[in-house]
Amino acid sequence: xxxxxxxxxxxxxxxxxxxxxxxxxxxxxxxxxxxxxxxxxxxxxxxxxxxxxxxxxxxxxxxxxxxxxxxxxxxxxxxxxxxxxxxxxxxxxxxxxxxxxxxxxxxxxxxxxxxxxxxxxxxxxxxxxxxxxxxxxxxxxxxxxxxxxxxxxxxxxxxxxxxxxxxxxxxxxxxxxxxxxxxxxxxxxxxxxxxxxxxxxxxxxxxxxxxxxxxxxxxxxxxxxxxxxxxxxxxxxxxxxxxxxxxxxxxxxxxxxxxxxxxxxxxxxxxxxxxxxxxxxxxxxxxxxxxxxxxxxxxxxxxxxxxx
Amino acid sequence: xxxxxxxxxxxxxxxxxxxxxxxxxxxxxxxxxxxxxxxxxxxxxxxxxxxxxxxxxxxxxxxxxxxxxxxxxxxxxxxxxxxxxxxxxxxxxxxxxxxxxxxxxxxxxxxxxxxxxxxxxxxxxxxxxxxxxxxxxxxxxxxxxxxxxxxxxxxxxxxxxxxxxxxxxxxxxxxxxxxxxxxxxxxxxxxxxxxxxxxxxxxxxxxxxxxxxxxxxxxxxxxxxxxxxxxxxxxxxxxxxxxxxxxx
Ligand SMILES: Nc1ncnc2c1ncn2[C@@H]1O[C@H](COP(=O)(O)OP(=O)(O)O)[C@@H](O)[C@H]1O
Ligand SMILES: [Mg+2]
Numbered sequence: 125x126x127x128x129x130x131x132x133x134x135x136x137x138x139x140x141x142x143x144x145x146x147x148x149x150x151x152x153x154x155x156x157x158x159x160x161x162x163x164x165x166x167x168x169x170x171x172x173x174x175x176x177x178x179x180x181x182x183x184x185x186x187x188x189x190x191x192x193x194x195x196x197x198x199x200x201x202x203x204x205x206x207x208x209x210x211x212x213x214x215x216x217x218x219x220x221x222x223x224x225x226x227x228x229x230x231x232x233x234x235x236x237x238x239x240x241x242x243x244x245x246x247x248x249x250x251x252x253x254x255x256x257x258x259x260x261x262x263x264x265x266x267x268x269x270x271x272x273x274x275x276x277x278x279x280x281x282x283x284x285x286x287x288x289x290x291x292x293x294x295x296x297x298x299x300x301x302x303x304x305x306x307x308x309x310x311x312x313x314x315x316x317x318x319x320x321x322x323x324x325x326x327x328x329x330x331x332x333x334x335x336x337x338x339x340x341x342x343x344x345x346x347x348x349x350x351x352x353x354x355x356x357x358x359x360x361x362x363x364x365x366x367x368x369x370x371x372x373x374x375x376x377x378x379x380x381x382x383x384x385x386x387x388x389x390x391x392x393x394x395x396x397x398x399x400x401x402x403x404x405x406x407x408x409x410x411x412x413x414x415x416x417x418x419x420x421x422x423x424x425x426x427x428x429x430x431x432x
Numbered sequence: 433x434x435x436x437x438x439x440x441x442x443x444x445x446x447x448x449x450x451x452x453x454x455x456x457x458x459x460x461x462x463x464x465x466x467x468x469x470x471x472x473x474x475x476x477x478x479x480x481x482x483x484x485x486x487x488x489x490x491x492x493x494x495x496x497x498x499x500x501x502x503x504x505x506x507x508x509x510x511x512x513x514x515x516x517x518x519x520x521x522x523x524x525x526x527x528x529x530x531x532x533x534x535x536x537x538x539x540x541x542x543x544x545x546x547x548x549x550x551x552x553x554x555x556x557x558x559x560x561x562x563x564x565x566x567x568x569x570x571x572x573x574x575x576x577x578x579x580x581x582x583x584x585x586x587x588x589x590x591x592x593x594x595x596x597x598x599x600x601x602x603x604x605x606x607x608x609x610x611x612x613x614x615x616x617x618x619x620x621x622x623x624x625x626x627x628x629x630x631x632x633x634x635x636x637x638x639x640x641x642x643x644x645x646x647x648x649x650x651x652x653x654x655x656x657x658x659x660x661x662x663x664x665x666x667x668x669x670x671x672x673x674x675x676x677x678x679x680x
Contacts, residue, residue, distance in 0.1 A: 172518070172679075175518075175521075175522040176521060176522055176678060177518050177521045177522060177678060177679065178678065178679045178680070179678060179679065179680040196678065197524075197526075200521075200522060200523055200524050201434075201524050203522055203523075204519075204522060204523060205518065205519060205522035205523075206519070207515040207518040207519060208515075209515055210514065210515035210516075210518070210519060211513070211514045211515070212514075213448065213510065213514050213516065214514075215452070215453060215456055215457065216448065216452050216456070217456070220447070220448075220452050220456075223447075224444040224447050224448045224452075225444075225519070225523075227437075227440040227441065227443060227444035227447070228440075228441055228444040228445070228520060228523060228525045228530075229434075229436065229441075229523050229524055229525065230434060230435075230436025230437050230438070230440055230441055230524060230525075231434075231437065231440060232437050232440055233440065233443070236440075256456065276523075277434050278523075282522065
């Protein structure tokens with residue numbers, strides 16, 4: 125089985141400041157891997173290192189045994205990347221762009237054209253093939269980029285925030301595309317839409333402040349939080365300490381209580397009676413993410429008068 | 433593993449950066465055709481026609497230099513605004529393949545102008561077969577120098593402001609200083625030294641001597657050849673070795 129593994133990858137653009145710090149993990153190179161994290165977490169840095177665009181400051185990474193830093197030419201034979209903020213060249217048509225990319229990879233013009241058409245059909249953008257890229261809608265532009273790499277022979281695709289900025293419907297369509305892609309590719313994508321990772325990914329990595337905070341399937345990540353329910357309080361009010369469960373506070377001043385279903389119901393009833401705005405649901409990746417990225421708050425921060 | 437077609441890899445750059453641009457926007461053809469003629473016309477009229485052959489040779493040299501400047505601008509644009517360079521890095525296309533393909537695309541882009549200039553040259557520049565060959569060689573060397581420099585600089589830029597700054601400095605040194613449209617002796621003395629900062633000056637001396645406009649000694653001309661060959665070799669070597677391809 126093919127494996128992607130990072131062994132203590134660190135990257136520092138400026139002395140003393142780390143964009144990535146000792147990132148270490150190993151995953152099967154199949155299906156979809158989603159790297160999630162907030163802006164500045166280090167996602168782009170990691171994807172650029174793995175796709176041979178950037179050298180790490182220290183550490184090693186291999187994909188299917190091929191060393192990312194030392195055997196880059198071998199690796200480049202089997203990968204393709206859509207960088208964050210990549211755009212299909214504006215003055216070309218979608219077809220011209222896809223065909224040129226494939227020709228750059230060494231396909232003949234006619235083979236490139238066949239592949240471009242086939243990929244466009246799969247993504248249902250064949251009607252746009254002869255339109256200029258700059259005249260396409262945002263969603264179609266992204267699909268052109270995805271079609272471009274998927275039309276190639278690369279087995280491993282790196283997609284840096286492929287759906288950022290898309291409207292919900294376009295995003296949904298692109299998700300469908302990615303689900304078909306993963307049948308015969310290994311897709312390594314980054315996103316800050318947790319729902320995206322939840323819907324698509326076979327494995328999820330949580331990156332925060334340059335460190336890998338958690339890695340696993342959605343179920344495995346769920347187990348990192350000891351309770352199955354979450355109550356989110358949307359305003360900065362004094363919070364009662366839950367009888368069971370834990371409470372975490374977000375940077376925005378919102379509170380998150382992870383707890384049992386029973387306790388969640390009890391807290392909800394109390395909050396309703398106090399007319400506090402809140403939401404309650406089974407644990408989502410959002411909740412897990414907030415839980416993992418932010419530590420539970422200290423005892424003394426609970427509101428005294430509210431307890432018991 | 434896929435058998436990669438080297439010709440396709442080069443052709444891709446030519447398609448993107450020249451042919452598709454011309455097909456999609458035919459007005460491009462007119463603008464590239466006109467580019468070298470502004471100074472050619474001015475010099476010819478001001479000199480009452482006497483400098484026409486020099487001005488044609490000068491326009492040819494300038495077309496080579498301009499290929500390098502546009503290479504820098506085009507590649508910076510593709511790299512910074514479309515992230516194309518990163519897409520290319522993460523693919524089997526090597527930096528050298530990309531560089532050579534893009535350099536060829538600049539030639540293709542200049543074909544309209546080159547055709548007219550070569551026809552004018554054939555009519556108004558009279559020299560021996562060796563002379564024509566030497567002129568072609570000088571132009572080729574200037575081209576290698578200019579596109580290598582353009583490629584190198586493009587990989588160092590991270591946005592359009594930097595790209596314009598590089599282009600401004602380079603085109604002043606390469607196009608404004610050197611006396612390509614007139615003999616260097618027209619420049620008052622202390623400033624002549626300034627002109628020698630530009631490789632184009634040495635190229636112009638060789639060509640002007642071939643045309644018979646100037647009569648520099650054999651050693652001067654030999655030195656000129658050595659300078660342009662050395663500069664072109666050094667810059668293309670640096671471009672291949674030091675261009676910022678994979679970052680660190
Ligand atoms: N070229 C660079 N030079 C200096 N700092 C950088 C550079 N690129 C990214 N950084 C810094 O590294 C950190 C991680 O950035 P990035 O990998 O882009 O995160 P993400 O993709 O998760 O938003 C950020 O603090 C960012 O400011
Ligand atoms: Mg990013």
